[in-house]
Amino acid sequence: MEKPSIPKGTRDFGPTSMSKREFIFQHIRGVFRKYGFQPLETPAMENLSTLTGKYGDEGDRLLFRILNSGDFLEGVDIQKLLARDPGTSSKLTEKGLRYDLTVPFARYVVMNRHDITFPFKRYQIQPVWRADRPQKGRYREFYQCDADVVGTDSLLCEAEIILMINEVFEKLGIKDYTIRMNHRGILSGLADQSGAMNENALFVAMDKLDKMGAEKVKDELLTAGISKQGIAVLFDRLNFSGSNADKINWMRTEFASSQKGTIGATALAEVLNLVSHFGLEENHVHLDLSLARGLSYYTGAIFEVRINHVSIGSVCGGGRYDNLTGIFGMPDVSGIGISFGVDRIYDAMEELTLFPAEANVSTNVLVVTMDEKCFQYGIMVLSSLRSRQIAGEIYPDTSKLKKQLDYANKKMIPFVVIIGSEELETGLLTLKNLATGGQEKITLEKLLQYDF
Amino acid sequence: MEKPSIPKGTRDFGPTSMSKREFIFQHIRGVFRKYGFQPLETPAMENLSTLTGKYGDEGDRLLFRILNSGDFLEGVDIQKLLARDPGTSSKLTEKGLRYDLTVPFARYVVMNRHDITFPFKRYQIQPVWRADRPQKGRYREFYQCDADVVGTDSLLCEAEIILMINEVFEKLGIKDYTIRMNHRGILSGLADQSGAMNENALFVAMDKLDKMGAEKVKDELLTAGISKQGIAVLFDRLNFSGSNADKINWMRTEFASSQKGTIGATALAEVLNLVSHFGLEENHVHLDLSLARGLSYYTGAIFEVRINHVSIGSVCGGGRYDNLTGIFGMPDVSGIGISFGVDRIYDAMEELTLFPAEANVSTNVLVVTMDEKCFQYGIMVLSSLRSRQIAGEIYPDTSKLKKQLDYANKKMIPFVVIIGSEELETGLLTLKNLATGGQEKITLEKLLQYDF
Numbered sequence: 001m002e003k004p005s006i007p008k009g010t011r012d013f014g015p016t017s018m019s020k021r022e023f024i025f026q027h028i029r030g031v032f033r034k035y036g037f038q039p040l041e042t043p044a045m046e047n048l049s050t051l052t053g054k055y056g057d058e059g060d061r062l063l064f065r066i067l068n069s070g071d072f073l074e075g076v077d078i079q080k081l082l083a084r085d086p087g088t089s090s091k092l093t094e095k096g097l098r099y100d101l102t103v104p105f106a107r108y109v110v111m112n113r114h115d116i117t118f119p120f121k122r123y124q125i126q127p128v129w130r131a132d133r134p135q136k137g138r139y140r141e142f143y144q145c146d147a148d149v150v151g152t153d154s155l156l157c158e159a160e161i162i163l164m165i166n167e168v169f170e171k172l173g174i175k176d177y178t179i180r181m182n183h184r185g186i187l188s189g190l191a192d193q194s195g196a197m198n199e200n201a202l203f204v205a206m207d208k209l210d211k212m213g214a215e216k217v218k219d220e221l222l223t224a225g226i227s228k229q230g231i232a233v234l235f236d237r238l239n240f241s242g243s244n245a246d247k248i249n250w251m252r253t254e255f256a257s258s259q260k261g262t263i264g265a266t267a268l269a270e271v272l273n274l275v276s277h278f279g280l281e282e283n284h285v286h287l288d289l290s291l292a293r294g295l296s297y298y299t300g301a302i303f304e305v306r307i308n309h310v311s312i313g314s315v316c317g318g319g320r321y322d323n324l325t326g327i328f329g330m331p332d333v334s335g336i337g338i339s340f341g342v343d344r345i346y347d348a349m350e351e352l353t354l355f356p357a358e359a360n361v362s363t364n365v366l367v368v369t370m371d372e373k374c375f376q377y378g379i380m381v382l383s384s385l386r387s388r389q390i391a392g393e394i395y396p397d398t399s400k401l402k403k404q405l406d407y408a409n410k411k412m413i414p415f416v417v418i419i420g421s422e423e424l425e426t427g428l429l430t431l432k433n434l435a436t437g438g439q440e441k442i443t444l445e446k447l448l449q450y451d452f
Numbered sequence: 453m454e455k456p457s458i459p460k461g462t463r464d465f466g467p468t469s470m471s472k473r474e475f476i477f478q479h480i481r482g483v484f485r486k487y488g489f490q491p492l493e494t495p496a497m498e499n500l501s502t503l504t505g506k507y508g509d510e511g512d513r514l515l516f517r518i519l520n521s522g523d524f525l526e527g528v529d530i531q532k533l534l535a536r537d538p539g540t541s542s543k544l545t546e547k548g549l550r551y552d553l554t555v556p557f558a559r560y561v562v563m564n565r566h567d568i569t570f571p572f573k574r575y576q577i578q579p580v581w582r583a584d585r586p587q588k589g590r591y592r593e594f595y596q597c598d599a600d601v602v603g604t605d606s607l608l609c610e611a612e613i614i615l616m617i618n619e620v621f622e623k624l625g626i627k628d629y630t631i632r633m634n635h636r637g638i639l640s641g642l643a644d645q646s647g648a649m650n651e652n653a654l655f656v657a658m659d660k661l662d663k664m665g666a667e668k669v670k671d672e673l674l675t676a677g678i679s680k681q682g683i684a685v686l687f688d689r690l691n692f693s694g695s696n697a698d699k700i701n702w703m704r705t706e707f708a709s710s711q712k713g714t715i716g717a718t719a720l721a722e723v724l725n726l727v728s729h730f731g732l733e734e735n736h737v738h739l740d741l742s743l744a745r746g747l748s749y750y751t752g753a754i755f756e757v758r759i760n761h762v763s764i765g766s767v768c769g770g771g772r773y774d775n776l777t778g779i780f781g782m783p784d785v786s787g788i789g790i791s792f793g794v795d796r797i798y799d800a801m802e803e804l805t806l807f808p809a810e811a812n813v814s815t816n817v818l819v820v821t822m823d824e825k826c827f828q829y830g831i832m833v834l835s836s837l838r839s840r841q842i843a844g845e846i847y848p849d850t851s852k853l854k855k856q857l858d859y860a861n862k863k864m865i866p867f868v869v870i871i872g873s874e875e876l877e878t879g880l881l882t883l884k885n886l887a888t889g890g891q892e893k894i895t896l897e898k899l900l901q902y903d904f
Contacts, residue, residue: 004502004559004780007547010495012560014567015574018491034838036815036845038863039470043462043593044496044549044579045516050456064497065519067545069583071536078534084523092544093519095459097496107456108464115466117862119848122467127496131521141495154848156831277828278835328456363488376729379608383730386486393488396571396606410569411490 009132009140016360021346023359025125027171028145028340031164032123037147040122042104044129045095052096054103054327062130064140065093097129101146102324102337109150110328118151137312143342150325150335155267157336158301158320159274162283165305165316168340169284173354176308177315179284181271182291183301184319185264189255190237190289194230202226202234203292238290244272247287267301297321303338307348315344363413364452367394368404370420378419381429384448408434415452461584461592468812473595473798475811477577479623480597480792483616484575489599492574494556496581497547504548506555506779514582516592517545549581553598554776554789561602562780570603589764595794602777602787607719609788610753610772611726614735617757617768620792621736625806628760629767631736633723634743635753636771637716641707642689642741646682654678654686655744690742696724699739719753749773755790759800767796815865816904819846820856822872830871833881833896842904860886867904 006012013021045066052060068074068091076091098104101124109116125145134140147164149157162179169177187203196202201224205217212220214235221231240250248269255261268287275283293302300320307315318338325333349355365385369378378394385392393413395404401418408416418430418439429447432439442450458464465473497518504512520526528543550556553576561568577597586592599616601609614631621629639655648654653676657669664672666687673683692702700721707713720739727735745754752772759767770790777785801807817837821830830846837844845865847856853870860868870882870891881899884891894902 004562005499006495006502006559006563007497007499010497012495012563013491013493014560014564015490015492018493022491033814034841034843036818036843036863038467038814039465039474040467041465041470043458043464044581045459045462045593047457047459050458062521064521066549067517067519069514069516073533073536081525082530084525097518107458108466110456111458111464112466117859119859121845129496141497149848152848156846156848274831277831279832362485362490366488379726379729380731389486391486391488393573394608396601396604396608407569407571411488 007140009134009138011139011141015362017346019362020349020355020359021342023355024172024342024345024349025143025145028168028342029123029125031167031171032147034167035121035147035160035164037121037123037149040105040108040124041126042098042101042108042124044098044127046098046104046107048094048096050107051099051103055099059099062132063099064097064129064131066095066097067093098126099130100128101126101144101339102148103327105146105148106324107328109333110325110330113330116151119149119154119157120151121147121149123147137344137347139343145340145342146337148335148337150333153300153320153322153334155270155301156274158267158271159278161303161318161336161338162271162275162285163278163280164338165303166280166284169305172345172349173356174307174345174349174352177284178286178306178308180288180291180304180306181268181285181301182288183264183268184299185260185262185267186251186255186289187264187292189258189261189264190234192258192261193237194226194234196221196224196226196230198224200296203296206290206292209290240289244285244287247289248272271301293317293319297324299323300336307345307352310348310351312344312348312351314341315348316340360412361414363391363393363411365390365392365415365417366404366408366411366413367392368401368408368416368418369394369398370401370418371398374398374419374421374424377424378417381417381419381444381447384444388448390452405434417447459592461586461590463591463593467814469798471814472801472807472811473794475807476624476794476797476801477595477597480620480794481575481577483619483623484597484599486619487573487599487612487616489573489575489601492557492560492576493578494550494553494560494576496550496579498550498556498559500546500548502559503551503555507551511551514584515551516549516581516583518547518549519545550578551582552580553578553596553791554600555779557598557600558776559780561785562777562782565782568603571601571606571609572603573599573601575599589796589799591795597792597794598789600787600789602785605752605772605774605786607722607753608726610719610723611730613755613770613788613790614723614727614737615730615732616790617755618732618736621757624797624801625808626759626797626801626804629736630738630758630760632740632743632756632758633720633737633753634740635716635720636751637712637714637719638703638707638741639716639744641710641713641716642686644710644713645689646678646686648673648676648678648682650676652748655748658742658744661742692741696737696739699741700724723753745769745771749776751775752788759797759804762800762803764796764800764803766793767800768792812864813866815843815845815863817842817844817867817869818856818860818863818865819844820853820860820868820870821846821850822853822870823850826850826871826873826876829876830869833869833871833899836896836900840900857886869899 072092127141127143129141191199191202205220209217218231251265298319299322302319304314305316320336322334324335367378367382369375375398382392382394416432423429428441431442524544579593579595581593643651643654657672661669670683703717750771751774754771756766757768772788774786776787819830819834821827827850834844834846868884875881880893883894
């Protein structure tokens with residue numbers, strides 16, 4: 001018999017990793033809710049017409065497509081199929097797996113526009129699938145955790161995104177991180193000043209600064225048709241350093257004659273102002289003119305978060321967009337979104353050993369019994385513990401003590417209650433703390449009041 | 453532009469239904485955890501070799517298959533393809549979507565047998581996909597909530613399943629329901645007594661008693677080769693009525709000469725005995741000799757739960773199996789599982805109006821402000837509320853009062869804090885309860901201590 005396996009790029013999450021992942025999800029979900037975001041779930045399968053053309057050619061290529069059920073050759077032009085005509089697969093297959101949470105969200109908003117109360121704040125925590133080549137840290141199935149507000153252009157949303165990021169990281173115990181923030185208006189101002197004809201080519205190149213370094217990016221900019229002088233101007237601007245307040249002042253002067261640049265500087269100043277109104281002392285925000293992010297649909301503020309001293313890349317990103325629902329025929333809806341990368345946060349927390357021990361505890365107490373009579377009594381003890389909402393188990397048979405203790409140890413159950421003939425006689429149960437190894441004799445009454 | 457839509461048989465879950473669904477999930481998850489079950493998640497995509505042949509021909513037909521990425525015709529025998537040779541699709545496609553949670557669980561156990569601590573108690577709450585014809589209450593994507601124990605044949609597991617069902621339904625507020633329980637041994641005893649050669653044909657027919665009535669089932673049994681006399685004996689047995697204790701006594705006599713029947717009667721008696729040891733007074737269990745359930749892999753106790761006075765069918769089912777992992781080359785692992793059908797429980801709770809109003813509340817307080825100055829102050833108020841872990845929002849701009857209150861009403865936010873120029877002057881905020889319409893003037897200090 002063939003050994004069972006799972007598709008490459010996918011993972012099982014067993015109890016240990018699930019508990020840690022749930023620790024992350026739970027805190028992100030809690031913060032989203034606390035800020036008034038409501039849950040949404042969309043189907044794993046979307047019509048291909050919803051998905052294709054939304055993520056560029058590369059994205060189309062990376063979509064997982066579902067073979068039509070029944071006679072999947074029905075309506076397929078066989079000659080085209082054999083010629084590998086790319087259009088053919090759209091007859092074989094009419095559905096694809098969710099590629100991100102943003103496009104389904106836009107699709108949902110457009111389909112439900114008459115029932116939705118705007119501004120609409122939704123969060124969505126679901127897996128997405130990409131037929132990418134699997135490698136370390138890159139999977140074919142992974143979760144996204146998104147929160148978006150649509151239907152308002154209030155900069156309060158930008159400020160609250162910064163607050164939410166701070167609160168999530170605080171709850172996760174991550175202290176050393178940087179929220180880089182920039183604005184599309186500033187990027188456009190930079191593009192003007194450097195004489196770039198093709199804004200997007202400029203942003204795509206700038207986005208690689210971290211990975212490739214300045215020299216290679218300069219080469220790429222030259223190739224993209226930006227003059228040496230323009231590149232010099234650009235890097236002069238990018239090199240400005242100082243506090244956020246310094247940068248705001250400098251931007252206001254630098255982009256005084258650029259309408260887009262001025263909008264950007266004013267917006268960034270107002271966002272920081274609102275954040276301080278909320279009373280956040282250390283906001284972790286670092287204005288960064290070089291932050292571009294690849295996605296061309298951003299129109300306002302953009303964000304990216306990195307955990308410092310961990311070589312894991314961005315763990316959270318987002319920004320404002322003004323026309324996300326336009327692709328489905330509903331123009332002029334301004335929105336802003338943020339997405340947390342759970343897999344990377346998980347890896348970073350492992351590297352920094354930030355998961356608390358409690359993240360691993362599922363059962364609090366195991367009742368261990370030495371014979372049939374003790375087992376009967378143990379059932380009553382367990383039942384009493386559970387009625388106090390304590391997560392408990394009884395070992396299902398009267399195996400040797402060592403075997404039962406092994407079970408508790410391996411399952412990281414912190415306490416065992418041992419019931420043998422002596423305990424049955426005296427009415428004093430043995431409570432053992434497996435972490436410390438210490439044990440005490442305790443009455444049932446005291447046990448039920450014990451702070452597990 | 454084409455109107456966006458979602459694939460037939462799939463659903464979006466917006467905030468209202470998500471909150472109610474989450475209410476159900478949360479209680480089921482809570483009970484699973486309290487009983488020592490640990491979470492597992494498996495990939496949406498499994499290798500087709502894992503899935504095919506596990507659910508019968510019908511199941512194979514209903515699998516959603518993923519088209520291979522890249523050149524999906526590579527290695528495909530075109531002649532066979534054109535001839536619709538069913539084997540061909542296995543070259544076009546090597547992965548399928550999860551069809552249930554049981555087979556992936558068995559696959560996981562076999563793959564991780566050396567790392568797992570047995571008895572292994574896992575729960576799994578994930579969607580599954582079936583290319584079934586969509587109809588009322590039947591979807592192509594739906595969630596399953598499963599809990600299974602493998603690696604022990606202790607009847608404690610059966611008893612705890614009954615306890616868990618009781619606890620879940622109690623938490624959900626469902627009072628009137630019946631847990632039907634039977635045992636494969638009893639079914640085998642019945643098959644022997646009625647002279648049925650083909651046990652499975654008998655069980656499949658019996659499974660239809662509810663839907664088709666006795667006469668049609670009798671016809672089916674005749675067609676399956678069971679004699680008129682055998683059918684008469686069978687229905688005589690099925691008609692025995694009485695308390696569970698009566699039934700146990702009767703079974704012990706009736707099946708005294710049948711080894712399998714005796715095993716069944718003894719096991720059922722012991723399960724009920726253990727349940728009463730746990731101190732459960734009304735256990736909702738109803739022994740039912742006619743309960744067969746379609747799945748042939750059950751080898752011990754079987755369960756099915758119905759909510760009374762609701763025409764929704766079974767909302768929960770399960771049973772003991774002795775060879776689930778055998779299909780992946782790991783024989784002789786006894787296990788028992790239960791699965792809650794969330795969609796049906798949801799429908800039943802809607803019909804019985806059992807969802808508590810709180811299941812709909814996400815944000816507790818909306819801060820409503822009348823001008824820019826009030827907005828600044830409102831941000832401070834909101835920040836203070838949030839620091840007390842109260843879920844709050846501020847309307848993102850200073851729109852008209854009515855618009856802001858509309859937002860709160862539609863989002864079912866129970867309280868609003870109104871801040872206008874008067875409130876700013878006097879320092880007394882207006883707290884309005886949107887459910888009662890009542891309002892009061894309140895200091896910030898009192899507001900922060902208010903029990904929302």
